[in-house]
Amino acid sequence: MRIKVGIVMDPIDAISYKKDSSLAMLHAAQQKGWELWYMEPQHLFLEKGTAKASMAPLQVAMDPGNWFTRGEYESRPLSDMDVILMRKDPPFDNEFLYSTQLLAMAESAGTLIVNRTQSLRDFNEKLFATHFPQCCPPLLVSRSDALLRRFHAEHKDVIFKPLDGMGGASIFRIGADGMNLGVVIETLTRHGQQMIMAQRYIPEIAAGDKRILMINGEPVPYALARIPSAGETRGNLAAGGRGEGRPLTDRDRWICEQVAPVLREKGLLFVGLDVIGDYLTEINVTSPTCIRELDTQFGLNIGMDLMNCIEQHLRER
Structure with a gap:
């Protein structure tokens, strides 16, 4: 019996062909003779107690001009898949959370979800x-203006970043002169409403x-x-x-x-x-x-x- 591999990802039409890791995974699965089934987060739904998706059979190729062929969508239980790769890019918002909760229902029915849904929810x-302080530079997680300013005063050269960003978005470096420190803290914490990370700059x-x-x-x-x-x-x-x-x-x-x-x-x-x-x-x-x-x-x-x-x-x- 052929292994059925589902993938939940951002639109495959818009990926960067040269760089996309999900494409590399799909191509490897196809080389093993496994069936590929394609989904985007909006295709997942719950009906009569069963987590399902509108999914399409997929074939991929390492061809920059034509890297995928997608068949007709059909509604199937997520648990029909032997394994589902959850490859939706951050941010981890409510829609991402709901997707993991639907995938967890398939997980309970025996489908292997990569990565495990509970861990996706637990680990920012x-x-x-x-969790591994012995490996980390000095850092602070807070939304307190006073604590963040104190951390900067101690370490002088500091990186400030949101906890939910990706791709280097909204990362700021504040040097010893403290130029723009206040506005960076205000902007990232949304005036004290959102936690951020301060990290000693690593040359x-x-x-x-x-x-x-x-x-x-x-x-x-x-x-x-x-x-x-x-x-x-x-x-x-x-x-x-x-x-x-x-x-x-x-x-x-x-x-x-x-x-x-x-x-x-x-x-x-x-x-x-x-x-x-x-x-x-x-x-x-x-x-x-x-x-x-x-x-x-x-x-x-x-x-x-x-x-x-x-x-x-x-x-x-």
Whole structure:
């Protein structure tokens, strides 16, 4: 019996062909002879106590001019799928929450959801890193103007960022002179109504913000260092950074060892750690990227490694 793989993602029509990690995953699953079924979050629904979706059969190709063929949509229970890849990009808003709750119903019926729905709800990508304080730089999470100002006074050079951002959006660096500190705090906290993170600036960002991909707690042996463009403090590719692959350092591997047992325990099969210098800054659990760049630079097939891991989990079930 062929394995049925569903994917919940942003519109496949609009992906970046060269960079999209979800496409790499789908292509690997197709190479294994598995059936592909495509969904977007708005296609999920609940009817008569059953979580369902309007889903379409899908075929993919590594062809920049025609990377997918989608069939006709049909309504099917989510539990018809053996595995569903939840690949909707942040932000984690109420609609994302509702999607995970519907997927959880399929999970209860035996479908493997990657990543586990409870863990998607439990672990904010910036706060999750703080579960491993031995790996993190000095930081503060607060919406208090006084506490945030005190943190800046202590560390002088500080990054301020929202807890729900992605792609480097709304990240500010405030230097020792404190220029614009007040307006940054007011804007990000919405005048004290929303928590944010303050983090001591890590100068090693100039050498890149490394993305380390982990499959069931095992790191891919190379990281993608996302190097900021001139005049930028953000290495995110979406913010204009460039990606340069590098072997993991001893410190990178130590950080992975600290995090790995929790990832396995919580059913987080595919995550991306963000590491700057010696410090863990984020643990991305929703839709980690950088598969394509690492595959290209090092001749890897990370999507296939993930599918093999998924296949092993299905066998164990």
